[in-house]
Amino acid sequence: MSVNIPFIRQISWPALFLQFILIGILIYIFKLSGTSEIFLLTAFTYSISAMILRNVFAKDHRHGIRLVRQNKFIEAIPFFERSVNYFTKNKWIDKFRSLTLLSSSKMTYKEMGLCNIAFCYSQSGDGSKAKEYYKQVLKEYPQNGLAIAGLNMLTSVNENKF
Numbered sequence: 001m002s003v004n005i006p007f008i009r010q011i012s013w014p015a016l017f018l019q020f021i022l023i024g025i026l027i028y029i030f031k032l033s034g035t036s037e038i039f040l041l042t043a044f045t046y047s048i049s050a051m052i053l054r055n056v057f058a059k060d061h062r063h064g065i066r067l068v069r070q071n072k073f074i075e076a077i078p079f080f081e082r083s084v085n086y087f088t089k090n091k092w093i094d095k096f097r098s099l100t101l102l103s104s105s106k107m108t109y110k111e112m113g114l115c116n117i118a119f120c121y122s123q124s125g126d127g128s129k130a131k132e133y134y135k136q137v138l139k140e141y142p143q144n145g146l147a148i149a150g151l152n153m154l155t156s157v158n159e160n161k162f
Contacts (some may be wrong), residue, residue, distance in 0.1 A: 010106035015098030022046070022099070050102040057093055057101055060086065061109055064116060073120040080120065084113035107144075111137065115146045127154050 026042045035041060054062060064079035087094040087110040094110055097103040105112070118133035131154050137147035 011104050012098070012106040015106075016104040018098045019102060019104055022102075046102070053101050054103070057086075057090075058083065058109055061113060061116075064113075068116065068120065073123045077117055077120050080113045080116045084110050084117070087113065107141075111141050111144060114140075115144065115150070118147065118150055122150065122154060127157070130154055 023042060023046060026045055027038055030038045030041045030045075060079045061083035064076040064083065067073075067076035067079065087108065093100045094108045097105065097109065101109075103109075107115075114133055114137045118130045118137065121127075121133060122130035131151060134147040134151040134154070137144050138151070141147070
């Protein structure tokens, strides 16, 4: 059974702009080819490309998200760890994710993975591990609002224990 877990999507407007340019290029290519279903082919090509790219490069991240939605936090952690390792080794994929994954996310996949690991630990009752990961996020991404809020919440809970 799925639980209503909050998911935050922050959009990078420059990345979204690049995707619109890519869509424009696809429209132009299909127009040059003389096909009559330009917009349908563009939407189909873009959608299939995004699905394939994300299933190839971000498969562990996506699997972790599916497990979180099923409330299987402990089981999701290894998938997020593999995702973080993959995007640490392949920084260029994450850096250019607007083109390599057709993602307009403001956060890198590595950053999302670390936040998701921290969230999973906090949901499974391991506040100290969650704090450790939130601190790691803030060390690498000092402006990460999720890590700041998560760390503040965990600190507040610990201070208010009876």
